[in-house]
Amino acid sequence: METGDTDVLVIGAGASGLAAAGDLAAAGLRVRVVEARGRVGGRVHTLYESSSPVPVELGAEFIHGEPRETWELVERANLLVCELPGRRWQKRGGRLTTTDEFWSKIEKVFERLKREGGRDRAFEEFLSERREDAETREAARLYVEGFHAAHSERIGTRGLLKAEEASERTNGDKLFRVLSGYRSVVEHLREEVLRRGGEIMLGTAVEELRWRPGGVELTARGAGGEAGTHAAPRVVVTLPLGLLKDEKAVRFVPELPDKRAAAAGIEVGHVERVTLRFRERFWEKLELPGDEGVRSLAEMSFLFSPEVAVPTWWTALPVRAPLVVGWAGGTAADRLSGGDSLVESALQSFAEVLGVARGEVASQFVEAYTHDWRSDPFARGAYSYPPVGGVEAQEALARPVEGTLFFAGEATNTDGHNGTVHGAIATGRRAAREVLESLRA
Ligand SMILES: Cc1cc2nc3c(=O)[nH]c(=O)nc-3n(C[C@H](O)[C@H](O)[C@H](O)COP(=O)(O)OP(=O)(O)OC[C@H]3O[C@@H](n4cnc5c(N)ncnc54)[C@H](O)[C@@H]3O)c2cc1C
Structure with a gap:
């Protein structure tokens, strides 16, 4: 040879x-x-569309925390990076709550995981070992499946714990976006x-x-x-x-x-991710009932709703652009890939999340951007767990x-x-x- x-x-x-x-x-x-x-x-994989004021990401979008590997490059290349604002909400039973409550439920589950450690077992098995209330389990599942693109009955507790510790070391709860894509x-x-x-x-x-x-x-x-x-x-x-x-x-x-x-x-994890571009940022004019009175959606960055087919949404904030991203990982992604068209489901979910008629969202809708990583012959999935x-x-x-x-x-x-x-x-x-x-x- x-x-x-x-x-x-x-x-x-x-x-x-x-x-x-x-x-x-x-x-x-x-x-x-x-x-x-x-x-x-x-x-x-970033798209630069003349019709979109911001680059459209079909694959990775965020820098999770402050890992040296990415920040060294960002600095060497003089790239402009912005941190995502902290205004994150959960929508449940028609009401908005800040995600503080949502995250504190998740944190409690992970605190227990850290404390008890134990043998490597499926996250779902770990969840079933204690009588946590249904909402806590649902929040933990949505987070683990969405973030890790995983099935909660397959992802192992040892790997999860390792990922949590790694994220803590790099301030992974902060999210950043490279403005030029x-x-x-x-x-x-x-x-x-x-x-x-x-x-x-x-x-x-x-x-x-x-x-x-x-x-x-x-x-x-x-x-x-x-x-x-x-x-x-x-x-x-x-x-x-x-x-x-x-x-x-x-x-x-x-x-x-x-x-x-x-x-x-x-395991190969799967994700369905769709960016919807609208005529204008119509959601900013909406108000929804919340635990602390009526809230305007003008400052919405992330919105989680375990009740809809596409359960996670985010806007382009801090940049004001008429785009939102819908995200489903793990089981939610599997359900979407087998059902109606992704864009249809996304429009329906976004309408439900906002509490408006689907027709209202559809009348504002201009274009959707998505990529099928599952059947991409050179990727065959989103990312591993x-x-x-x-x-x-x-x-x-x-x-x-x-x-x-x-x-x-x-x-x-x-x-x-x-x-x-x-x-x-x-x-x-x-x-x-x-x-x-x-x-x-
Ligand atoms: C939808 C989505 C959202 C994501 N969001 C984030 C995020 O917000 N933040 C984050 O940090 N990460 C995110 N990720 C994960 C991140 O994108 C990946 O972990 C990372 O880009 C993987 O890099 P890699 O070099 O390991 O693999 P790849 O980027 O897949 O590189 C492997 C390369 O091998 C090539 N290849 C495949 N087969 C062959 C062949 N036969 N011959 C020659 N070449 C071949 C492929 O074309 C590819 O270019 C996301 C991923 C997806 C899919």
Whole structure:
């Protein structure tokens, strides 16, 4: 097997692959990134529409807290970031309450989880161990399923606890948005790779990875259908979990049964996310009855309603724009993907949340933006979460093989930051360090 004139191949130009490639190129290695899509960024996918005053995110939107990985980039690239205002509400039984009550219920559940710890078990099993009231369980479920894109009867308590602790370390309860769109972050990573002499081949889908210790050969197909090969002594694999689970998606020769077993031990989470653009910010003129009197929706940033099909909503605040995002994760996402059209369900849910007729919302509606990550052949889902035993599976998935195959990507994050952009970047940087250490060995 020829190893060509490249030192390291990187499969995938998402946040993790670009971070790995940038670090490797900075260390003086000849790096080639092979990416199936015609763009970089993977699950970071921003649309710039002339008809929309703000960029529209189809994938990642928020910086969760103050993780070093993202903030370093934001500062190096001089990007403008704003913090989301704290006005968050819950709508239940036709009434609005601030989410303080909602969060304090969730916090109580997590405090108990921290206190009791115990064996790794499904979150739903943990919930059933105490007689928490139905509302508390519902709030905890909505949070866990929405945020982690998980099923509460599958996500493991150990992984959840790890994610909570990781979030506390990085002030994860604060949310930020990159005003020029998340794409600016990955564009910066892309520029760093190129500036340091790395190469990025877009529209090149890897079909097979042949390897032996010290040698890798990729067979990839270009957008025009032509096959080509790429060889190097080492490869960083950042394929999303959904592809690693399927032996037919990218063939490993010889096969890697331990990696397949590890991938099988982690779950792919699903999300339905839809941005609705309206003629104007009509909801700002509405008022709803709340526990502390009538409330105007002019300052609404987040609104949770466990009672509707699309249960989580947010606006563009602090920017005033006529767009809202509807979000459903886990079980709610599954229900939506099998039912009526997502946009129809979203319009219906938004009307119910606002307490107005569907016709009123429909008359304001201009356009919807969404992306089907579940059936996207190069994503096969939104992001990963660890079920019972999943923490060990994440560690096994991340482990290098024979100083030749290295693994990055959000699902290989073992610090509790899986499912995020900063978590993905951290794995790329970790894989780059592992490659450099293998060269010194
Ligand atoms: C709807 C949604 C909302 C999200 N919201 C947030 C958020 O607000 N904040 C946050 O931090 N995170 C969020 N995330 C998660 C975040 O987007 C991901 O964790 C992160 O972008 C994953 O990066 P990655 O490099 O691991 O994977 P990817 O970005 O998926 O990169 C993998 C790359 O591999 C490529 N590839 C796949 N198959 C092949 C092949 N055969 N050959 C060559 N290349 C291939 C893919 O095209 C892709 O570019 C969200 C994700 C989704 C889907």
